[in-house]
Amino acid sequence: xxxxxxxxxxxxxxxxxxxxxxxxxGFDPALLELVEGRGRLGSTDxxxxxxxxxxxxxxxxxxxxxxxxxxxxxxxxxTALAGAYLERHPSTDPSVRWVxxxxxxxxxEWGPVDDLPFLADLARLEWTRLAxxxxxxxxxxxxxxxxxxxxxxxxxxxxxxxxxxRVVRCAWPVHELWVADDPxxxxxxxxxxxxxLRVWREAFAVxxxxxxxxxxxxxxxxxxxxxxxxxxxxxxxxxxxPAVAREAGALILRWVEDQILALPLAPSRRGRAR
Amino acid sequence: xxFSVPYLGHGxxxxxxxxxxxxxxxxxADWFEAVSENFMIDGGxxxxxxxxxxxxxxxxxxxxxxxxxxxDPLSExxxxxxxxxxxxxxxxWVSDHLCWGSVGGRYAHDLLPxxxxxxxxxxxxxxxxxVQNRLGRQILIENVSSYLTFAHSAMPxxxxxxxxxxxxxxxxxxxxxxxxxxxxxxxxxxxxxVMAMPPDRVGQIHLAGHSDKGTHLLDTxxxxxxxxxxxxxxVAVQRCGPISTLIEWDDRVPEWGVLCAEAERARMVEAQxxxxxxxxxx
Numbered sequence: 066x067x068x069x070x071x072x073x074x075x076x077x078x079x080x081x082x083x084x085x086x087x088x089x090x091g092f093d094p095a096l097l098e099l100v101e102g103r104g105r106l107g108s109t110d111x112x113x114x115x116x117x118x119x120x121x122x123x124x125x126x127x128x129x130x131x132x133x134x135x136x137x138x139x140x141x142x143x144t145a146l147a148g149a150y151l152e153r154h155p156s157t158d159p160s161v162r163w164v165x166x167x168x169x170x171x172x173x174e175w176g177p178v179d180d181l182p183f184l185a186d187l188a189r190l191e192w193t194r195l196a197x198x199x200x201x202x203x204x205x206x207x208x209x210x211x212x213x214x215x216x217x218x219x220x221x222x223x224x225x226x227x228x229x230x231r232v233v234r235c236a237w238p239v240h241e242l243w244v245a246d247d248p249x250x251x252x253x254x255x256x257x258x259x260x261x262l263r264v265w266r267e268a269f270a271v272x273x274x275x276x277x278x279x280x281x282x283x284x285x286x287x288x289x290x291x292x293x294x295x296x297x298x299x300x301x302x303x304x305x306x307p308a309v310a311r312e313a314g315a316l317i318l319r320w321v322e323d324q325i326l327a328l329p330l331a332p333s334r335r336g337r338a339r
Numbered sequence: 340x341x342f343s344v345p346y347l348g349h350g351x352x353x354x355x356x357x358x359x360x361x362x363x364x365x366x367x368a369d370w371f372e373a374v375s376e377n378f379m380i381d382g383g384x385x386x387x388x389x390x391x392x393x394x395x396x397x398x399x400x401x402x403x404x405x406x407x408x409x410x411d412p413l414s415e416x417x418x419x420x421x422x423x424x425x426x427x428x429x430x431x432w433v434s435d436h437l438c439w440g441s442v443g444g445r446y447a448h449d450l451l452p453x454x455x456x457x458x459x460x461x462x463x464x465x466x467x468x469x470v471q472n473r474l475g476r477q478i479l480i481e482n483v484s485s486y487l488t489f490a491h492s493a494m495p496x497x498x499x500x501x502x503x504x505x506x507x508x509x510x511x512x513x514x515x516x517x518x519x520x521x522x523x524x525x526x527x528x529x530x531x532x533v534m535a536m537p538p539d540r541v542g543q544i545h546l547a548g549h550s551d552k553g554t555h556l557l558d559t560x561x562x563x564x565x566x567x568x569x570x571x572x573x574v575a576v577q578r579c580g581p582i583s584t585l586i587e588w589d590d591r592v593p594e595w596g597v598l599c600a601e602a603e604r605a606r607m608v609e610a611q612x613x614x615x616x617x618x619x620x621x
Contacts, residue, residue, distance in 0.1 A: 070410035073442040111487035159404035202382035269384035
């Protein structure tokens, strides 16, 4: 007889053997002795039911969370790769929501996908979309609120991003693969191009768009909590000074429309009058 | 020590397939059961759906990852998140499974079987008590479908379950389909299991479909309740009286009308059994 803790450790180790080795050879002998085999199923078959369920469930989770990565790889290759990932990064959170937390980093380091160099970026985008999908709700800043603020106060205004906003930097334009009807076919023609994606949620829908250098600079200031005046200062690095105020104002209006700015809106001590 | 939960009627699981109906107010049910972990998130559509459902009818929270039988410490983060969800939703009750799903900090995300020993019994009782103290309420524990048993078990599952409920002063979520699946897989009499349940501890019943794999039954929740499980449900109603009953349909989830028809069938079966019991005593 095994103490309960020892039994559980051997059980999980046995069923978490990768699918290609799940024919019973990876099962712990001391555990198998404790498993009753009766009827049409022997002890190995019975433990095999749990092995099959373990892999089926976790592979389903990864397939659901990374549908484009799965489509690009194809069923067999995805299963092999996801299996290798789960062996390297077993789930450590009670919720299956976090099973894929390290998948993008794993892909970035995993040699056998060197022929698909954009895969880690694609996985990062898919994981980011999940983070945005269930990020905290926030009351969006409305245009009426903005219009009520005198122009003289703008430089010191501190805009707050909603929680459901992320910026993803990629070496590949993976948003094109994400929207492709056939990601596997699209993957054959994609070419590297430094890309910055803004990912956000409006109501319950998640969106993404590539942003230019101007918006990227402004987004970094927004996410850093910088007041509008500081944001404008930074934009001078990528815009001619006369265009800064106009472009910055246009960005704020776009962000209000996309609902990525949240209340409250408050003057900041970090700003300076321009 | 006593256990009591309200009678809610015949409910259905809150599943993504029917989220649009919940949001537009056309999904009407006696009550919903929500999988706790799916809503331990910060915001977005799932939580909005849950709150909308809660505004329209009672909701109960049903966990899959409490890992009551695990020898790992209970996850503090999980308990905090569950408590926060309970405070937010005010469910009629909270349940989880009589099983383990993690060891050494690693989660299987499955409902794994325990040996029915005195060691395991004491361990689970202690953890159920801890959870109840942390949540400030009694919980219900559910029997799981199993595909193996351990040679060193010292008692049958029904005695193990009833003893835990009594010693930990918690309720039982009797999954009638799981009783049937395990009975076929292990060769015991499912009626004997149901008749061994303490009626004053059973607060909820689960009904679900399963798959026949030829060598064993698999608890798949992907189809109609089979006739043998309806028969066992009759025995459960006979034994326990009217108990809040839920149709658990998680995979290949059917149209709303089909799901509701299954819940209606449970209502009719229960009514018929209660009528027969009434006639017999009149």
